[in-house]
Amino acid sequence: MTEGDPSYIDYEAFLDPDFSPSGFANTLVLSTNNATDTPLDLSTPLSRVLFDLQEIDTHIHGLTTRSALPLLAHTQGQTGAAEHILKETGTQIASVTQGYERLEKEVVQKWQAADEARIAAEKSLATVRLARAVSRCLGLGRQLESQVAEILGRGTAGQSSTGLDGATVTTGKEGFRALERAAYTILNLRQMYLATSEDEEGYGLDRVKVARTLRNEFVIPAENMVKSRAQQTINQFSISSPGGASNGQSSGSNYKQTRDSKSRLATAAATLYLLSPIPREPVSAIDYKPELFVSTVQGYMHTAIMSSVNTLAKSLSQLPTMDRALGDVSARCQDIVAFETILRNLRAPAHPLLELASTHVDQPASDAEAAADKSKVNLLQPVLRSLDTSSLPSYYWRSLASSLSSRVQEIINRGGVSARTLRSNRDRLKAEIRDCVLRSSQASTAGVMADKSRSGTDPVSAANWEREAAVMVSSVVGPLSR
Numbered sequence: 001m002t003e004g005d006p007s008y009i010d011y012e013a014f015l016d017p018d019f020s021p022s023g024f025a026n027t028l029v030l031s032t033n034n035a036t037d038t039p040l041d042l043s044t045p046l047s048r049v050l051f052d053l054q055e056i057d058t059h060i061h062g063l064t065t066r067s068a069l070p071l072l073a074h075t076q077g078q079t080g081a082a083e084h085i086l087k088e089t090g091t092q093i094a095s096v097t098q099g100y101e102r103l104e105k106e107v108v109q110k111w112q113a114a115d116e117a118r119i120a121a122e123k124s125l126a127t128v129r130l131a132r133a134v135s136r137c138l139g140l141g142r143q144l145e146s147q148v149a150e151i152l153g154r155g156t157a158g159q160s161s162t163g164l165d166g167a168t169v170t171t172g173k174e175g176f177r178a179l180e181r182a183a184y185t186i187l188n189l190r191q192m193y194l195a196t197s198e199d200e201e202g203y204g205l206d207r208v209k210v211a212r213t214l215r216n217e218f219v220i221p222a223e224n225m226v227k228s229r230a231q232q233t234i235n236q237f238s239i240s241s242p243g244g245a246s247n248g249q250s251s252g253s254n255y256k257q258t259r260d261s262k263s264r265l266a267t268a269a270a271t272l273y274l275l276s277p278i279p280r281e282p283v284s285a286i287d288y289k290p291e292l293f294v295s296t297v298q299g300y301m302h303t304a305i306m307s308s309v310n311t312l313a314k315s316l317s318q319l320p321t322m323d324r325a326l327g328d329v330s331a332r333c334q335d336i337v338a339f340e341t342i343l344r345n346l347r348a349p350a351h352p353l354l355e356l357a358s359t360h361v362d363q364p365a366s367d368a369e370a371a372a373d374k375s376k377v378n379l380l381q382p383v384l385r386s387l388d389t390s391s392l393p394s395y396y397w398r399s400l401a402s403s404l405s406s407r408v409q410e411i412i413n414r415g416g417v418s419a420r421t422l423r424s425n426r427d428r429l430k431a432e433i434r435d436c437v438l439r440s441s442q443a444s445t446a447g448v449m450a451d452k453s454r455s456g457t458d459p460v461s462a463a464n465w466e467r468e469a470a471v472m473v474s475s476v477v478g479p480l481s482r
Helices: 011-015 021-032 043-152 175-193 209-235 248-253 255-275 291-317 319-345 352-358 367-375 381-387 392-414 417-424 426-447 449-455 462-480
Strands: 158-162 168-172
Touching: 021 043, 043 175, 043 209, 175 209, 175 255, 175 352, 209 255, 209 291, 255 291, 255 319, 291 319, 291 381, 291 392, 291 417, 319 392, 319 426, 381 392, 392 417, 392 462, 417 426, 426 462
Parallel strands: none
Antiparallel strands: 158 168
């Protein structure tokens, strides 16, 4: 509605954003009726609404009639402008389309060809890497085969042993020297088989049949054989002469045998250290626990202790055999002292997988500190930590005393001649047992003097031997005094 035209319509009410048709109708009805009337007269408000609609329609018709030409002119102008814009846009779209077609021809198609070449090159490179890994794997397999043959001593005279196929073969006298070399070869193969990244050598070997066959039919049996030979060497370690006694002549004649026993032990220990399982979490050489090596040494100690317990328990029932039994016990102690001294002087061998894992943990501040920390690692430390003891001879005597006390108590509880004989010879037993422990100290000191002079350490001091002697005497004499 133009300004100044009379109108009965309240346009402001209709144009209000909050206009409510129901509210407007209710107001209109109440303004034309009394709320208490029954029934209500709706004809008047309805006529009012119809009049308003007719007025609005008339007003719209008048406005349209007066403004038709300007509206048509404006619409025509908008249509012309739109057609012009559409024409110009079509031209630009055609230009962009031509540019894209030229770009696709000169760049996209060439990029696709280059990408195909890249994929082919990557696959070819992966094939070459895998072929090299298989070739190296087979080379290591042949190397391990020759080392296994050297260990088993095929074609040479020596001790009998069990081969990979379970048959008995001949072990060469120098075959033990190949154990550590075979362990390193096995570790190299294990590292290749455990590769999990494309950047690592050996990735994908599990998909090659010849590599799987090599691992399942040769590498794993060879590893088990090497472990078995190393464990057997440790379990059979002994440098003492029978009965624990030795003279100048036997010492001279047994020097080479003792040296060979030490060499065999060193090689076997290094082999089991290398072939022990590597933990999933990266660890340093200091924190590494060689479970296979530690468990083998624990087995060696357990065998020595139980054998000594059985020997002494049997001799306590038959006192005339006590001297021989104490000689055997003393000889085993000498072996353990020598065993400990050798392990103390053995530095942990370089472990390729362990060094690989150590790159992910915090390293010392300098190369000098790293070298110093590495030099402190010897093969005795993990054994002592596992057994929770300060020395192997101390562990031997204390474990022997702990197990022997119950055996003596059983003899006393059974009574009879054996119990009376033990009680009557209590002072003699006390002196002989103390003598045995101290004799072991003297013999062991003479046997490992050269090793201690090189290491500058004394595995078991005289005071420690006195304490172990007291513990042993108490384990036997104590129950006899009750």
